[in-house]
Amino acid sequence: MMKKTMKQYSFASQLKSLAVVFGVALTFASCAKEDVVQNPTNKEGDNDKNLTTFVAGDEAKTRTSLDYNSSDFSWEAGDYIYVKDDDGVMRKSTNAPTQKVASFKYKVPGKFTEHTSYKVYYLGKNSNGSQVTISANQTQTAPDNTEHFGTVGDYGTATATGAVGGSIFSFQLEHQPAYLVFQPYTSNTILRNCYLTKVEVTSDNDIAETYSVNTTTGALDASAGTGSKQIVLTTSGSSTNPNGFPLTNSAANVTTNGAYMVIKPGTHILKVRYWVKDEATNVEGTITKTLPATAYASNTYYDMTANLNVRDYDGDHYYMWDAQEQYWKDYEWTRHLSGNTGQPTLNNNSSPNYPQSNSDVSRWYNESYPGYGVSNPATHSSCKDLPNANEMSWYCVYGDPRWDGDELWTTMGHLYKGGMWFKKKAVLQAENHYDTEKSADNTTDLRTTYKDYNNTNSSITSGLPSAADANKYFYLPALGYYYSGQLNLVGDGGYYWSSSAYPWGSSGAYNLNFFSGYVYVGSNYRSYGFRAEALQ
Template sequence: MMKKTMKQYSFASQLKSLVVVFGIALTFASCAKEDVAQNPTNKEGDNDKNLTTFVAGDEAKTRTSLDYNSSDFSWEAGDYIYVKDDEGVMRKSTNAPTQKVASFRYRVPGKFGASASYKVYYLGKNSNGSQVTISANQTQTAPDNTEHFGTAGDYGIATATGAAGGSIFSFQLEHQPAYLVFQPYTSNTILQSCYLTKVEVSSDNDIAETYTVNTSTGALTGSAGSKQIVLTTSGSSSNPNGFPLTNSAASVTTNGAYMVIKPGTHTLRVRYWVKDVANNVEGTITKTLPATAYASNTYYDMTANLNVRNYDGDKYYMWDAQQNYWSGHEWNKATPWQPVLNGNSNSNYAQNNGDPRYYNEAFSYGADNKATHSPCKDLPNVNEMTWYAAMGEPRWDGDELWTTMGHLYKGGMWFKKKANISGFNPNTAEDGTDWRTNGNGRSWSVSQTLPDVADAGNYFYLPALGSYYSGQLRNVGNGGYYWSSSANPWLSYLAYSLFFTSGNVNVTSNGSRNGGFRAEALQ
């Protein structure tokens, strides 16, 4: 007996500014077709003239669910087959396994005397016999478990062979979808106390599909597809919180999650939904995969090192100050003054120009009224800020997780990169005027939709890191406050800044210079 080796690919990931590279690595031997005995022994009832026996199993352990470690496959309870008979009618087997078994003898009504071969279809558990759907919503109740394949959209076709006029046929079932095996792991101690609640996969083309069986040709025609599939891993009685993330290396037994997808070449964005049940914070960690050909009847290892971007607490500045807002006493120093939680405050902030943490009080009218100290002098000017806000297609992301000053947060905005904004000009704002000299301000609404998968590389992310006022930390996770290098052209105590919330982006000249905003270079 010959078995065909099925290659399995492994994607190793590293998180770099949310753009992830997965390498293709591992292979393992498995069944791409289920080999079955061609001359099975008759069993009791096989001579019923009204039913024909179609045999799958005995030696090869035919597949509707997988044991990942042993590469053994089994039929699950409720798995029926359909066979096209002499009259071209799709006939459903009268029986199905009542439990997980390695082999099974199906009994099928209809006329099967005119040929030595017949088309066999496995169409999953929810099929009406003429259609099968790779579902956009899949559910797995326990790690390393594929019993959901039958309802998720697994399907296969085969040609059963025997003797013309005979009553027993055997077949080799070849499955048609591709399968993703997610194996997240982390060394981040904050994440190791969290759970994987779902895996959301978005593609640049359809990965879920409804297929209709053409009984004349045996072909499966696809329609009504979807570019997104969500695999839910929480909510079951055995794993109500989801799958654990306690492992620091890939472990399919700890949290292996399996997804059925339409084969083809796809660029995928994978969002791992992670929840801290202690404080009820749930959000995403995103990985983006390059275009890859996902073949039918093939499993792909999607190993992913989960981590979240950490943002330093030392980039809060009064406008154009020489030192950061808490310089020398940041949250992680020996004598910390810096508050790290919303609403907390400390009175040891700079309150006069004798302190190098105090804002720059210099003032002159016009375009020359700009920052002179690093890092503020190197920030975008106000005209550039308007291009990001007006033409950068800002998109709010309320789910992507990140950390700052030892705590987990979520919430931020995606903007198009400068190179991808048509007409970007530092000398005039998006309305054609020079805001450095006119003290203008405006608000723009934002989208609640993430960038398309194919376009994601054209965007960069700004977290809602909040700000400090009079020594108090405010709005972390809800608002982003970013200085420009431009001062207000009329008032010496104000400067231009970019400010955003979930609903809008503002460029305003009314930012008080003594506010502790972020001084961040933009892409």
């Protein structure tokens, strides 16, 4: 599971005094190594009286791409800086590194003679000098690589200091975003053959933003209407990693698949969806982790380690209605019986060894029928403690069902996706939308009067519960059903028994079933092999 408490590392460091330079640098306080100031490749400015010198010195943590293991940043090719001069004009440096370097000497035009300090901005690679955007779409081409920072919204500010009338100043850049370092791992043999194709992060508030330079205050202010609550970091599609990052590691390893995301600092509830793909089967889906509200500070990176596993659902909970034993008792798929004699594990496969009459006493459905309009609850352990038909109707109508066609899970040795999110019982009760004695119309008792409920609201396919509301919902997988010994619709439909029999005849019982566009509570033949599982 993703760690609830994540390690934090401050990017802030002590400014190294450079008496004769306007220096830019980035170090952690724990980093003692000294960087050697290098002359820029473009040497036009050393003796140019019209330019002021800005040197990136030995602040190993304030550059623009991060070396995770050494905790050092580097300046990347194309990293320009901007400085506000005596006339209030934002001036762009005339030069920038042409390759990754530990330090750099910048040259900036403009008037810098009246003050001992000036505001310095690093606004990333795509800025026009007036604003910077933390992008909602970020791309990383290789594991443990942060060269994309400059194009997806990394930015920083500093106050440069020097002598009045001097031509050289020094400063320490302080990065303003927060940084998430995703480090997924897995011991699941199916997932270890998959690749991480992207990381999708959704928040209860904005985590992507455009900031504009306030020409009066010098501050970087969030621009109204530019924010986004979601950021997608793509890790596939590059020439070096076309399939994405590998998931071959059983412990967190930033070298194997470390993925870095730049986000807006602040207190966020984050829902992280790891997208993984099995190239052999072409199945792609998500594994979701939800984190509680956490304060993500600027100039700080957070280790987001996550043990990726998928929920595995056994094959032992398919029953005829209120049967004493499961549908495939003595023929379970785990016995690995020869031929087609055992429990089918793939859609449209069948076996003759299913319960075919009431002579198969333990696996056959409960045939009880006390009479028309008489309540007829389940009596065996398989179904007697399941929600009754009235209770199921509330999940259908007021459970705000949301189809999820991406969340991955396994059953009987195979990988699937497809299921429905419903509000939990406790949430429905708190909203006064739950009753054992009456169904969702607040009048009909389905145990004695037949009625069905059908929800086809467009909200079912409108998207998943928000990050803030995720803990109010539970997930039901589309585990399909058995009929006449054949497995059907795994990954497409869910069929779940209630504890209530059909009140107007002896052949049926209530159940909850769903597909991608609808949820239904009604009656089906008791001989179907539906799932018998409690709802949350």
